[in-house]
Amino acid sequence: MSNIPPITCLRSFEAVARLGSVTAAARELHVTHSAISQQIKVLEEMIGVILFVREGRGLRVSEDGRLYALQVRESLSRIAEATQLIKTQPKSTELVVAVLPSFGFNWLLPRLPRFQQLQPHISIRLQANLTVSNLSRESVDVGIRMGKGDWDGVEKRLLFHDEALVVAAPHFNGGELPQSPEEILSSRIIFNMESWRPWCQAAGLDIDVPRSGLCSNDSNLVLQAVRLGQGIALERRSLVHDAIQRGELVQLSPVIAPYPYPYWLVLPNRERSETKQRVFSNWLTDEVAEYLNKLDHGSKTVR
Numbered sequence: 001m002s003n004i005p006p007i008t009c010l011r012s013f014e015a016v017a018r019l020g021s022v023t024a025a026a027r028e029l030h031v032t033h034s035a036i037s038q039q040i041k042v043l044e045e046m047i048g049v050i051l052f053v054r055e056g057r058g059l060r061v062s063e064d065g066r067l068y069a070l071q072v073r074e075s076l077s078r079i080a081e082a083t084q085l086i087k088t089q090p091k092s093t094e095l096v097v098a099v100l101p102s103f104g105f106n107w108l109l110p111r112l113p114r115f116q117q118l119q120p121h122i123s124i125r126l127q128a129n130l131t132v133s134n135l136s137r138e139s140v141d142v143g144i145r146m147g148k149g150d151w152d153g154v155e156k157r158l159l160f161h162d163e164a165l166v167v168a169a170p171h172f173n174g175g176e177l178p179q180s181p182e183e184i185l186s187s188r189i190i191f192n193m194e195s196w197r198p199w200c201q202a203a204g205l206d207i208d209v210p211r212s213g214l215c216s217n218d219s220n221l222v223l224q225a226v227r228l229g230q231g232i233a234l235e236r237r238s239l240v241h242d243a244i245q246r247g248e249l250v251q252l253s254p255v256i257a258p259y260p261y262p263y264w265l266v267l268p269n270r271e272r273s274e275t276k277q278r279v280f281s282n283w284l285t286d287e288v289a290e291y292l293n294k295l296d297h298g299s300k301t302v303r
Contacts, residue, residue: 012039017069102219143266
């Protein structure tokens with residue numbers, strides 16, 4: 001490692017090459033003008049290459065310097081990423097759970113107090129994101145994903161299959177709620193990114209429902225609009241079941257449609273997380289079993 005220049009020299013050089021000014025680099029790095037000049041001089045002497053051409057009172061990066069700057073910039077970026085990664089590694093008493101915002105808000109969050117009561121020594125950090133993240137790269141202990149389960153490099157366990165149903169606020173349309181499929185489809189609809197066609201087919205209607213009006217890729221926003229009485233929505237049962245039980249939402253029709261993407265528990269291969277993963281996995285499995293049992297013993301719906 002003796003050929004690696006001091007990091008201060010590399011940072012000073014990269015800043016000057018990028019900003020085109022010693023003064024600007026000194027301002028960015030919060031050091032003096034002379035300190036930047038000295039660091040560049042040390043670097044040039046160490047590698048035996050002229051990195052900047054002195055032109056009057058200014059500097060112009062040489063061709064060798066330009067190529068070197070690109071490589072140094074990339075290396076410094078990787079060092080920064082590695083530093084951030086190690087800083088965000090979960091602590092032994094912290095469990096980082098990656099989850100979709102909608103599932104986290106509507107299904108997982110109301111149940112987490114039971115986990116915290118059973119495992120008070122483990123703190124939970126929820127990492128909500130709409131995209132499928134690289135769990136190993138982002139230092140996540142456990143992921144709850146929705147999809148086909150075709151992810152590489154992780155252990156995955158099926159949690160449950162979902163279904164879609166139509167909901168509204170009790171006060172929607174002055175309390176005069178649509179009931180038949182035709183009345184539902186003629187109502188004001190708040191759209192998510194899912195197609196209504198499977199539900200229409202389950203209702204015996206061979207039609208497509210074009211998106212118009214309000215639409216969002218976040219089910220939390222869709223359901224909030226529904227709660228405000230702005231329209232009806234076709235949403236996953238996992239997201240609306242508890243709200244229906246509380247009377248905040250109403251299921252408008254017994255017609256339901258199977259949802260194509262089930263929920264999965266995803267575990268990255270990380271030795272230091274095995275105990276926390278096992279504890280959370282066992283708890284989550286019990287919660288899912290209780291949830292599905294309530295659905296089985298609840299009001300039966302026509303499929």
